[in-house]
Amino acid sequence: MNLTSQSLNWGEPSVTQLQGCDPQAWPVTSGWKALVDTFFEGSTGRTLLEFLEQRLAAGAVIFPPAPLRALELTEPENVRVVILGQDPYHGRGQAEGLAFSVAPGVGIPPSLKNIFKEIQRDLGEPLPAFPVPGGSLASWAEQGVLLLNTCLTVEEGQPASHAKKGWEALTDSIICHVAEQGRPKVFMLWGAHAQAKRVLIPEGRGHLVLMSNHPSPLSALRPPIPFIGNGHFGEAKEFRRTHD
Numbered sequence: 001m002n003l004t005s006q007s008l009n010w011g012e013p014s015v016t017q018l019q020g021c022d023p024q025a026w027p028v029t030s031g032w033k034a035l036v037d038t039f040f041e042g043s044t045g046r047t048l049l050e051f052l053e054q055r056l057a058a059g060a061v062i063f064p065p066a067p068l069r070a071l072e073l074t075e076p077e078n079v080r081v082v083i084l085g086q087d088p089y090h091g092r093g094q095a096e097g098l099a100f101s102v103a104p105g106v107g108i109p110p111s112l113k114n115i116f117k118e119i120q121r122d123l124g125e126p127l128p129a130f131p132v133p134g135g136s137l138a139s140w141a142e143q144g145v146l147l148l149n150t151c152l153t154v155e156e157g158q159p160a161s162h163a164k165k166g167w168e169a170l171t172d173s174i175i176c177h178v179a180e181q182g183r184p185k186v187f188m189l190w191g192a193h194a195q196a197k198r199v200l201i202p203e204g205r206g207h208l209v210l211m212s213n214h215p216s217p218l219s220a221l222r223p224p225i226p227f228i229g230n231g232h233f234g235e236a237k238e239f240r241r242t243h244d
Contacts, residue, residue: 018063021049023036023037023045029071029073029074032071032075032076032174035173036071036170039169039173044169045170052153060156061156062162063094063156064097065097067167069098070099070141070149076177076181077181077182079185080144080183080186081187082148083099083188085147086191087153090156090161096138098141101140101147102134102135104136108134114216118227118233119233121228122234123234146174148171150193152167175197176200179201179205186239188232191213193214210232212226212230213226
């Protein structure tokens, strides 16, 4: 696994928004299928799908086109690092279903710029050029970094518009599954929202839990633990060197 700014993908985006509400059209790897099917067969999952259908019928523009893409690119048994976000980017064409990542060819948002700056400061990696390789973190996901938002859809221009509609029950289950299975992992919890999920990560399993402020420009340089200078990428790299 290579957590660097030089391991990013670039290409032309295609479909940019949600087209329908059939979970079978949102591919996941085989290791996630039972967990995802159980969720959508239950009452919370069904209610969530009804909500999404109603919003689409009302003409809402919903992002991303593939809400479960993090589970499509990263098998549960391959997860080595978990980075938690809140909800997808709400600008047209930005969200690609991976926390903090933007679709290929899209301008790099401020929080992601700060992530790259911290990689540069901590690991000596140069900042990525734009538009090549851009801000897609899909290659991280393919290398075992689970880039998971806790809410998996959002409406255009309306941050947190799908919060508390049911996604959190699924993503909490995903976090618990990852934390309870297999090798010790690195959990990067940036900001109060992500840190609230600390209770889902059991003690005594050898996980490395790293917490700091969010990389947003509003908090990246502020106390109590500024994001810039937190050293998380170096710690993660050393932890993975000794645990892989």
